[in-house]
Each structure stands twice: as structure tokens, then as C-alpha cells.
Amino acid sequence: MSKLHYLSFLISLLVGAVLFSCGSSEDSRERVSPAYSLSQLEQAYAVSKEESVQERRFLYADVLPLIAARGSDKLAVSPLGKSVEGQQVYQLDYGKGPVKVMLWSQMHGNESTATMALFDLFNFLEGEQPEFAPWRELLHERLQLKFIPVVNPDGADRWIRRNALDIDLNRDAIAQVSSEARFLKAVRDSFEPDFGFNLHDQQTYYNVKGTANPATISVLAPAYNAATEVNAVREAAMQVIVGMHALMQEAEPDHVGKYNDAFEPRAFGDNFQKWGTSTILIESGGYPNDPEKQVIRKYNFMLMLQALLAIATEEYKQQNIADYYAIPDNDLKLMDLVLRDVQVELAGQEVRMDLGVKRREVEAAGGYFVQGVIDDMGDLSVFYGYEELEGSALRVREAEAVPEALSSLTELSMEQAMAYLRAGQMALQVKGLPEGLVHPYPLLLSSSPASKPAGISLGAGANFFLEEGGELRYAVVNGYLIDLAEGPGRAMRMRSRP
Ligand SMILES: [Zn+2]
Structure with missing residues (x-):
């Protein structure tokens, strides 16, 4: 290569490098970087x-x-x-x-x-x-x-x-x-x-x-x-x-x-x-x-x-x-929990649908509590959940009340609460329990005899179980999803009922 040719080769390399760097700065311009790191x-x-x-x-x-x-x-x-x-x-x-x-x-x-x-x-x-x-x-x-x-x-x-x-x-x-x-x-x-x-x-x-x-x-x-x-x-x-x-x-x-x-x-x-x-x-x-x-x-x-x-x-x-x-x-398409394609018995029919749950915070004298309700039912494919559960193998089972009562809240532990849930029971009477007490237990507590939670309906409290092949897999308690193989996994703010 002659000296002249060598120089033009070098120049073409340089031009190529300049062109290349222009191209990449063009790309990076798509995202303007913040002024300060x-x-x-x-x-x-x-x-x-x-x-x-x-x-x-x-x-x-x-x-x-x-x-x-x-x-x-x-x-x-x-x-x-x-x-x-x-x-x-x-x-x-x-x-x-x-x-x-x-x-x-x-x-x-x-x-x-x-x-x-x-x-x-x-x-x-x-x-x-x-x-x-x-x-x-x-x-x-x-x-x-x-x-x-x-x-x-x-x-x-x-x-x-x-x-x-x-x-x-x-x-x-x-x-x-x-x-x-x-x-x-x-x-x-x-x-x-x-x-x-x-x-x-x-x-x-x-x-x-x-x-x-x-x-x-x-x-x-x-x-x-x-x-x-x-x-x-x-x-x-x-x-x-x-x-x-x-x-x-x-x-x-x-x-x-x-x-x-x-x-x-x-x-x-x-x-x-x-x-x-x-x-x-x-x-x-x-x-x-x-x-x-x-x-x-x-x-x-x-x-x-x-x-x-x-x-x-x-x-x-x-x-x-x-x-x-x-x-x-x-x-405005988010919900707290979306259960996809779960089986539920309604109006005497076995049907499959999505259930959308929102957990609203409600102010109260004893500190705010959370009220989890069924916010929407049916095809919720346009909605998203902070938590979502694919439910095609799951069926809704209604929750039962615990037949016996506790005489005081001190008798209840988180382990006992989970044991009730694993037995399909969600409502519990605790005698003398003050009304409106904010508590952390994944149970519906009341001072009067506990009754079975209402079933699935629009606007109702989100309180039910999900079973798979007849075995209980999840509880939904006041809108909180709980994997029964694990624990509550988070702090809950429940309120006692009269
Ligand atoms: Zn504002």
C-alpha cells in the first residue's frame, strides 16, 4: 500500500467511526437521560x-x-x-x-x-x-x-x-x-x-x-x-x-x-x-x-x-x-386481587368466571381497617390485579363458622387461626370481644354467635375458600388471599363485628 493509499484508508476508517458514533447517539437520543444520576x-x-x-x-x-x-x-x-x-x-x-x-x-x-x-x-x-x-x-x-x-x-x-x-x-x-x-x-x-x-x-x-x-x-x-x-x-x-x-x-x-x-x-x-x-x-x-x-x-x-x-x-x-x-x-383498571376463571355455583348452576376483589381502607375510631369486597364478576380480562391467581383448576367453596366459641381473644393464636382455615372454617365467636376492634387474625371475629359468611355476590364481602380436586388450597378472607400451605404472609387489618 502506497503512503497516499494508506492515508485514505485511515481517513475512511475515521469517517466510518464518526458515522457509526453518530448513529449510536441517534439511538440514545430516544431516551433523554436525567440531569442528575x-x-x-x-x-x-x-x-x-x-x-x-x-x-x-x-x-x-x-x-x-x-x-x-x-x-x-x-x-x-x-x-x-x-x-x-x-x-x-x-x-x-x-x-x-x-x-x-x-x-x-x-x-x-x-x-x-x-x-x-x-x-x-x-x-x-x-x-x-x-x-x-x-x-x-x-x-x-x-x-x-x-x-x-x-x-x-x-x-x-x-x-x-x-x-x-x-x-x-x-x-x-x-x-x-x-x-x-x-x-x-x-x-x-x-x-x-x-x-x-x-x-x-x-x-x-x-x-x-x-x-x-x-x-x-x-x-x-x-x-x-x-x-x-x-x-x-x-x-x-x-x-x-x-x-x-x-x-x-x-x-x-x-x-x-x-x-x-x-x-x-x-x-x-x-x-x-x-x-x-x-x-x-x-x-x-x-x-x-x-x-x-x-x-x-x-x-x-x-x-x-x-x-x-x-x-x-x-x-x-x-x-x-x-x-x-x-x-x-x-x-383505572387495577384491582387488589383478580381470580381468573374459577368455578363457582351460582343460581343453581356451576359456572366459570373471573372474580375481582378490592380492599378498601375504612377509617374508624380504633384505627383504620380493611374491607375486602367482590367488586366485579364475569369476564375481567381487561382488568389487572396487584395479585392474580390462575384459577382454572379451582372451585369456590363456601366458608363455615367454627362451631364452638372462645371465651377470650387471648386464646387465639395465628397458628390456631390457620388451623381453623385449613378446616374450612372462617367465622369465629369470641365472647366479650369489643365491637370494632382492629385485629390481625385471618378470621371473621364476632362477639355474638358466629354465622356462616354470605356466599359469592357482587358487593359482598370477599370471604370464601378455593378448592382443587376437593382439597382446600386457598382462603380469601376479607379480600386477602392466603395460601393454606403457608401462612397469612402479611399484616392484616381486620375489624371485629358485634
Ligand atoms: Zn388530591
Whole structure:
């Protein structure tokens, strides 16, 4: 090979390499990588988690020390307004930058996941770990953050969505009948945030459309008009969401749904967008075996921190809103338990069908309990279950009552409860048992003589057995599926009956 030929050969190799690398960067552009690494954000959570809060039902008074009494010169705390029943709501301010961001949580009293994550975020902002000093510095110099944790403390104490006037605050943005709605609007008008984070929880039965995955996080850049148009304000919210979605795709692929953007003229999110604040709705949904939403809390923290960093660096401006529209829609097709193709005797016929069970949480004086009911029957092929059981070899058998009574609950053990179940018995009388006692046993306990549970019907309690070839295989007790060869396998929240 002559010297010239050798040179052109080298050049062609180089050109080929350049072309090849262009091709691969083209491919990687399909998934926009988050601005900050997943492991760094996980580490930030690990060092910031507020350990005094581990459960999502808390009274306002229990978390007030995490809000009103932080006593830090970094995070300024001041009174903002009072709830209908006179509880003081606070605002916390951080940073001195030109871009203003407002984050508010728990406008709906029983939606506390993001509030927990805000406590973690406060710890992060006040933290001293040197590895995160550049992030804190960036947020402090570029942003002015205003946090309003627990907008609706009266509803939080009752663990209800609405406030003490029984008004849904997210339908009170215009009428402003509630004091909480008035101070939220007033602070928006005085602060004039560039960005707003409207933090909620949604039902755990939302799934990512077309998949069995729960919509662990749902997002929305709310519309500001009925035509759902996009202006620069809404576009910026969509761009921030694209970065959040990319982070979740890395952390937990296909667990994000996009909320319907139908314009709601009474809602705060829609009106914030209309009033000129780029508004981002985050809805915390469900995650398998996470009843206290602690996994989802971690994702809330990571998403909020990532979004704030992306706003501070203006990296969000690189995002394309086509990627926002490509986020899958939310759907409402999840149930707690779906039994597929089980045999059941109904109306004198032996038929095969799917049974769908939902376990609702019900608030009660003795602590919340779970009420598992048959939510749907028939062809449930379009639904998904957090738990599913293929039942073509299974037949429903009605449960019996234990013929004798116990004289006290101290006589009952988990082993004894399982022995009753393995004998086909599910209802048990315990004399003198207080009504409404929340207990962990996989039995229907009552203080009066136990009666056989009602059979299969729509809306009835989900209490029956599944047999295979005449042998009992599973119990469904108050909607909880129990493999009789094993144990209950999880904590249950049952309530005693009179
Ligand atoms: Zn809500």
C-alpha cells in the first residue's frame, strides 16, 4: 500500500467511526437521560429521610415540629394562614435566586405522600453533607423556594379529602369559600411563582394504560383553557415533566401515567397555569406491597429534587414536549386481587368466571381497617390485579363458622387461626370481644354467635375458600388471599363485628 493509499484508508476508517458514533447517539437520543444520576438522588434521599415519619396517617400536631419548629437559618418559617378550624398553616422559604418555585401539599387531607417527601427535602436543604453542597448552593443561588406543607390540616386530622366545611379545596380556587383556598390564592398572587408543584395522591387502582403496572406516579401539566392549548407557561411545565419521567423510567420503568388534561375551571392547578405559573401536578398512586407509600415517598423526593435542579440549571429547556405527549395515559383498571376463571355455583348452576376483589381502607375510631369486597364478576380480562391467581383448576367453596366459641381473644393464636382455615372454617365467636376492634387474625371475629359468611355476590364481602380436586388450597378472607400451605404472609387489618 502506497503512503497516499494508506492515508485514505485511515481517513475512511475515521469517517466510518464518526458515522457509526453518530448513529449510536441517534439511538440514545430516544431516551433523554436525567440531569442528575439516579444513584446520586437515591443517596440524597438516604441521608435526608425524616425517620420520625414512617406511616402516612399522621395528625397535624404530630408533624408540626417538622414544620413550625425547624429553627434553622437556612429554611425560614413563617405563618401563612389559618384553616377553617383555626389551625395555623406555615410557609417555608429557601434561597435568594431569581426563579421562584412554590410547592404545596395535602390540599386533600388524606393525601400525605408528598408531605412526607417535603420533610425529607427540608432535611436535605438543611443538611451538611459536603457531597451535596454544590446542589444546595445551586438551588440557593438560582431559586427562591416556597413550601406549604399540609394546606388542609383539618382534613388531614380527619383523614378525609375535603376540609372542615366539607368543601373540596381543589374545586374552590375561584369561589374561595374556604380560608385555605383564600390563603393559597393570596400567596400565589404576592409571591408570583414561575413554577408550581401541586402535590396529591390518587387511588391505588390507577394503572399505566395497557399494562398491569400501577401508575405509581402520575403527572400532568394542567390545561389553562377548555381547548387544552399550550402556551409558554404550560410548555415549561411539560418540559420539566419530561425530565421527571426520564428519571422514573430509569428508576422504575413504565410506572408513570399521564393524567387527563380536561380543563377543570374550579381547580387550583388549572388556574395556577392560567394565572401564569408553570404548574406541575404530581399524583402519588400505588406500588405493590407499599401500603404506607414509603417507596412512593422516596420517588417523590427524588422527582422534586431532580425537577428543582433542572429548573435551576435551566436544563429543562432542552426537553421536547413531544416526549410529554408520549407519556402513557393513566387508566383505572387495577384491582387488589383478580381470580381468573374459577368455578363457582351460582343460581343453581356451576359456572366459570373471573372474580375481582378490592380492599378498601375504612377509617374508624380504633384505627383504620380493611374491607375486602367482590367488586366485579364475569369476564375481567381487561382488568389487572396487584395479585392474580390462575384459577382454572379451582372451585369456590363456601366458608363455615367454627362451631364452638372462645371465651377470650387471648386464646387465639395465628397458628390456631390457620388451623381453623385449613378446616374450612372462617367465622369465629369470641365472647366479650369489643365491637370494632382492629385485629390481625385471618378470621371473621364476632362477639355474638358466629354465622356462616354470605356466599359469592357482587358487593359482598370477599370471604370464601378455593378448592382443587376437593382439597382446600386457598382462603380469601376479607379480600386477602392466603395460601393454606403457608401462612397469612402479611399484616392484616381486620375489624371485629358485634
Ligand atoms: Zn388530591
